[in-house]
Amino acid sequence: MAPAPKYHHDHVRGFHIATCEMPYLESVSVGIYIPVGSRHEEAAINGSAHFAEHMIFKGTDKRNALDLAIAIEGAGGTVNAFTTEDQTCLETRGPSELLPHLLGVMSDMLWHSTFPFEEVEREREVIAEEIVMYQENPSDHLHDLLSLALWPDHPLGRSITGSEASILGINADSLKKFTDQHYRSAGISVVVAGNVQHSTVMELVLQHLPKESLPKSPFQAFSPIPFSGSVPLLHDKRDIEQSHLALAFHTTGRHSDNRQTLRMLSLLLGETMSSRLFQELREKRGLCYHIASDFSLYEDTGTLEIHAGLDSDRLEESTHALHKVLTDILHHGFTQDELNQAKSYALGQARIGLETTHAQMSWMGDSLTSFGKIIDPVEARNSLNSVTLDQVHTLATHTFKTENLAIASIGPHRERDVRALLEPFSQL
Incomplete structure (x- = not known):
């Protein structure tokens, strides 16, 4: 029987660094969790967190979009990202010896993206198609309708992807401003699970984290809506x-x-x-x-x-x-x-x-x-x-x-x- 996984957690400069040691495996999974999602957006630029998540794959000071893909996949790993109402996550997985390389590429993507104008415009079209796809799929669109019924006039009631109108207001400058504020905020978690030791994870992660953490990302607290006598x-x-x-x-x-x-x-x-x-x-x-x-x-x-x-x-x-x-x-x-x-x-x-x-x-x-x-x-x-x-x-x-x-x-x-x-x- 394999031994129980061992958890370790440190808190450095406002960032969480955690490891689950699983020495009986050959792989490692790495996630960087940023406490920002669609509920942190202004209505005019709804969809910014999701748009920014797309753009971290589109180029940095050192790598273009193809270089980033090859850097992970060409080394034997996989990479993915997702956005929710209250978090954004970049995650990779590969053989355990890839850990230093994976962390290096991930930190480059998150903290050195350049948001090239032509890539922003191209991705805007991709996201517009994604929005249409969700709207045309009844089960997906139903989720957005239900959120709006639950939380009218609140960020939780808006779509994570934004609307076709709101993403028109998002550009390279607004994305840079959004990520500068939230991607260096207190509460970011770097988590690693697999055939690794926490001491090694700490040493590697501290090489890549932003040197200073900003205040935690603010959010608009939800205030219960008085019942009007009619079910929304x-x-x-x-x-x-x-x-x-x-x-x-x-x-x-x-x-x-x-x-x-x-x-x-x-x-x-x-x-x-x-x-x-x-x-x-x-x-x-x-x-x-x-x-x-x-x-x-x-x-x-x-x-x-x-x-x-x-x-x-x-x-x-x-x-x-x-x-x-x-x-x-x-x-x-x-x-x-x-x-x-x-x-x-x-x-x-x-x-x-x-x-x-x-x-x-x-x-x-x-x-x-x-x-x-x-x-x-x-x-x-x-x-x-x-x-x-x-x-x-x-x-x-x-x-x-x-x-x-x-x-x-x-x-x-x-x-x-x-x-x-x-x-x-x-x-x-």
């Missing part, structure tokens, strides 16, 4: 065969004591084939192919969401069945057997989910960005295992309320007809 609903009428429906309930954020209870509630509700939603709407009634629940947690708020792709001809029956599942949970809760099964699933997935260097890297990066420390996976599993049936039911009654609800839908029905079908949800 955004509907996109499209001539398509399937109806796409999403319901979301506002929750507390990632620092809430209810975090693990919310995880169990989502699992029980719709994350597995044995969950209530899957069993009731797909297995017993055959109303849909896809139905699932999920949750998202941010610094100051969160959501519990239900997503479904439904037969448009049976939309009334589907919404009735969905409402019935929620009211049954409110009135009767779940059974101990259901909770035990959900725990077994969650604990098993948590254990096998950290078997790779990439998974360990992601665990450390998310932990440090969200909490400023590495969450012990064993403690997290123990906390999850301690959730009780009463805690799940109490959280469900506090969450499944009309004043917490927002809805988005895409399909062939008229908005007023969709609103009428969803009227029972206004009486939760």
Whole structure:
């Protein structure tokens, strides 16, 4: 049996440097997590964080775009990046002996990008096509509609990619200003997992980090919107065969004591084939192919969401069945057997989910960005295992309320007809 991974964490000049030592492997995964995402943007330049993430691949003082690709791939590694509402991550993976090289190329990309004018203009067209692609895909566009319904007039309600209008306001100068402010901010995490030692990681990382850290990236705190008596609903009428429906309930954020209870509630509700939603709407009634629940947690708020792709001809029956599942949970809760099964699933997935260097890297990066420390996976599993049936039911009654609800839908029905079908949800 392989030894347990060993975590190490240092805090230097406002930066987190962390290592998960896995000496029994041959690879290494490296992630640089920057605590900036779409919620840090002004409305006029919505999409800046995502645009900047694209541009770090387009050239530096020493390498052009092709040189950067060859520098990683030609050495035997891979490179990727992503942007969320509250973080940007550049990540690489390769044989462990590549660590010095990978860190050198990554630091060049993040802190020495030149944002060439012609590359910015070319990438603007690429991102515009990406935006159109998301808008034309109902399941992707549904997410943006739901965010807008949840958080109107707030950065969390805007698309991570920006809009076709907002990306026109982004240029090389604004990208340079954005990255100068946020890519050198306090709270950046450099995380390495694999066949490495922490002392080596520290020595290498300190060679590449910016010499001085700026204040932590600011964000616009979310203030709960007073309930007006009407559930927010955004509907996109499209001539398509399937109806796409999403319901979301506002929750507390990632620092809430209810975090693990919310995880169990989502699992029980719709994350597995044995969950209530899957069993009731797909297995017993055959109303849909896809139905699932999920949750998202941010610094100051969160959501519990239900997503479904439904037969448009049976939309009334589907919404009735969905409402019935929620009211049954409110009135009767779940059974101990259901909770035990959900725990077994969650604990098993948590254990096998950290078997790779990439998974360990992601665990450390998310932990440090969200909490400023590495969450012990064993403690997290123990906390999850301690959730009780009463805690799940109490959280469900506090969450499944009309004043917490927002809805988005895409399909062939008229908005007023969709609103009428969803009227029972206004009486939760």
